[in-house]
Amino acid sequence: MSNGSGITPRAQDFSAWYNDAIMRAELADYSPVRGCMVIRPNGYAIWELMQRALDDMFKATGHRNAYFPLFIPQSFLEKEAEHVEGFAPQTAVVTRGGGKELEEPLVIRPTSETIIYAMFAKWIQSYRDLPLLINQWANIVRWELRTRLFLRTTEFLWQEGHTAHVDEAEAEREARMILGLYRRFAEEWMAMPVITGIKTASEKFAGALRTYAIEALMQDNRALQAGTSHNLGQNFAKVFGVQYQTAEGGVAHVWNTSWGVSTRLIGGLVMTHGDDVGIVCPPRLAPVQVVIVPIYKTDTERAAVMEVSTTSAEMLRAAGLRVELDGREGMKPGAKYYDWEGRGVPLRLEVGPRDVGQGQVTAAQRTGGKSPIRVGELVRSVTFRLEAIQRELLERARTRCEQRTRRGVTKGELIAMMNGEGGFAFGGFCGSGECEAAIKEQTKATIRVLPDEEFRSPIAPVRCVWCEAPSVAEAVWARAY
RNA sequence: CGGGGUGUGGCGCAGUCCGGUAGCGCGCCUGGUUUGGGACCAGGAGGUCGCCGGUUCGAAUCCGGCCGCCCCGACCA
Incomplete structure (x- = not known):
């Protein structure tokens, strides 16, 4: 559907709609490697906004970013029984390097508990070193049998937090705190309501004591696990010897947590807010929040319209908004509307001769409705409308979820x-x-x-x-x- | 890996039954006219028809084998 000539209606075939919507918005594309996807600039921009918001939240709660290797010695992965059982079937393994057979195969990380806690063992000596609060932004490989854009691909991007604590209570508080943080992100940024809770034994992370998750309901009434947070207990600490001296002089194993969200969230965003025209970005995560479309016939009109358009764009940008002025020549305004609607831009400002004559612009919301804005009230009104759209999307999603x-x-x-x-x-x-x-x-x-x-x-x-x-x-x- | 579908310019498809110089729509490029909800005209670029082999004077088309992708099931964020 790259020509934008229409996408499969949701009611007809939700899966086809999902693929069409992503293609139309140019969020991603299929890659030459089976099961893998290419995240295109429009999709990556959403991920960057998600990263920024989440990263700020992690930092605000005392976490620091680090980076650990992509390769994990196979023996590491095999140390924790449940963990290896859970992940071994879906790992990719490198057995050659530099033209030679490796002495020990290297697993491409399906998650990084093992290599991170091996390092924690070196870094943690005393209770004074705790808690250790680390996060990493990374790519992961899990050999999936069946893949879907963003929702399940062989390689994906995510964030994985890994922490070490003195006791169970503190680890539990951490795992719980992150779950709440994920919930806030889902609701306040993605406008995606979620249910929080604990997973049963069968759905628990391989190697965890307890797994918590946020679960959202998509428009086809299927649930999406949007984030997980685990209390790992002392399972990994015992296997990797992550010990510390207590204040009393004894030796104890740390309690770990790990938690993550991935690019899967983008799929959740698409399936939560999209409509039969395409995706709908909640304003706070919209790479383009406002698009300005100038409308004119004559050169005289063009000059006046572009003047107002340019000034408007500058004012809005100065107010911190992400604004695009669509100055493409030879494309009719209607064509531009469809183009930007397919990309999910929440607010469009149409600037034509009539608007300019009346000292206004016409605002069209992606969620429906058009109305004029006085040029003098532009920043205030646009800001207000974006906030309203953000709220409306959450409310709409919440109502839909409650009805189902x-x-x-x-x-x-x-x-x-x-x-x-x-x-x-x-x-x-x-x-x-x-x-x-x-x-x-x-x-x-x-x-x-x-x-x-x-x-x-x-x-x-x-x-x-x-x-x-x-x-x-x-x-x-x-x-x- | 099992079931179903499908591979033909960038995208979507027709042509295959019945072999005979590869077509349509959209997109793209150039020029002009247009521009308040998907513009129009003229000119143009672009395909060894998924791959390998066979039959034939001649294969997108017939035969054999292989591969990719999509959808549905078993594993998973």
Whole structure:
């Protein structure tokens, strides 16, 4: 759909729509390497904005960035039993280098716990060295069988935080704090509402004590795991000998956490806000927040219109906004509208002779609606409108999510819902892996999280949705990406 | 890896059954006229028809083999 002649409607084929929307916005392209994608400038710009916001949040909470190698000695990965079992099937391994067979194969990192904690062991001596709060921005390789742009590719970009703490309580606070931070990012920046909670044993990170996650509901009513935060306990510390001297003179293993979000978030953004025209960027993450389209016939009109357009662009940029002035000649205004709408630009300013004559510009919101803005109120009004769009997108997504959420579901309802239109189903859970597996078997739905208190139903379910045994926790089911 | 589909200028496709000089739309380039929701005219560039082999005077088309990609299932952020 690179010619912009239209994309598959969501209702017809959501997957096709997703691909079309990404292609039209030029966020990404398929690469010559199977399973891998190229992130194009429009897509990478969104990632850079995400990075900046997240990085600021990490720094504000005391974390520092570092960089660890892409290659991990195979033996490292194999040290933690559960970890190797979880990741070995999806690793790429380098066995040759410099024209020679390597003495020890090097795994291309599927995640960096092992190599980072090997280094932590060197750096941590005393309780005074704790907590150690590290983050790295990196690429990862996981040999996926089936890939989708942004949602699952063989190589992807992410951020992985790794921390070491004196005790379980502090590690738990860290893992929890990051989960909250992810939630804030999802809601305040991406305008994507999420449910937070803890993963069941079957969905837990390989090697973790506990895994927490934020889960969002996409427009096709499938869930997207948008971020995870793990309390790793002392599993890795014991294997890699990450020990410290306590204030009392004893020796103890540290408690680790790790947490990450990836370029998958871009897929979440697309599937949360996009419409049948294309993607819709929430203003705070829009590479172009405002596009100005000049409209004119004669040279005289052109001069006047460009004058106002240029001045407007300068004023808005001076106010810190990301503004593009579309001065392409020989392209009709309507064509430009479609072009920028497909890129998800939240606000468009049309500047024509009539506007100039009346001392105004016409503002069109990507979410719908056109209205004039007095030139004298430009910055204030544009800023206000962008904030309104940001709020509107979150509200709209939240309403959609609530409409697709059912609480206190029965077994029959769960089956019907998951094999039907989908959504989030809240219900009682006995805690057994058998029930969990049976439900997955019959509905393809998994427990996304055992939700945190804030998201739980006012009246706790009494019995397991599946087996009628007493419920030990409320669970949220959905079919997931 | 199993099931389904598909490979023809940058993109989307027709042509394949029935072999005979490779076409259409969009995009791209040049010039001109246009410009308040996808402009128009004229001229032009661009393809060893996924790859290898076979049949034939002649293959995009028929036969055999291989490969890629997309969708659906088993693994996963």
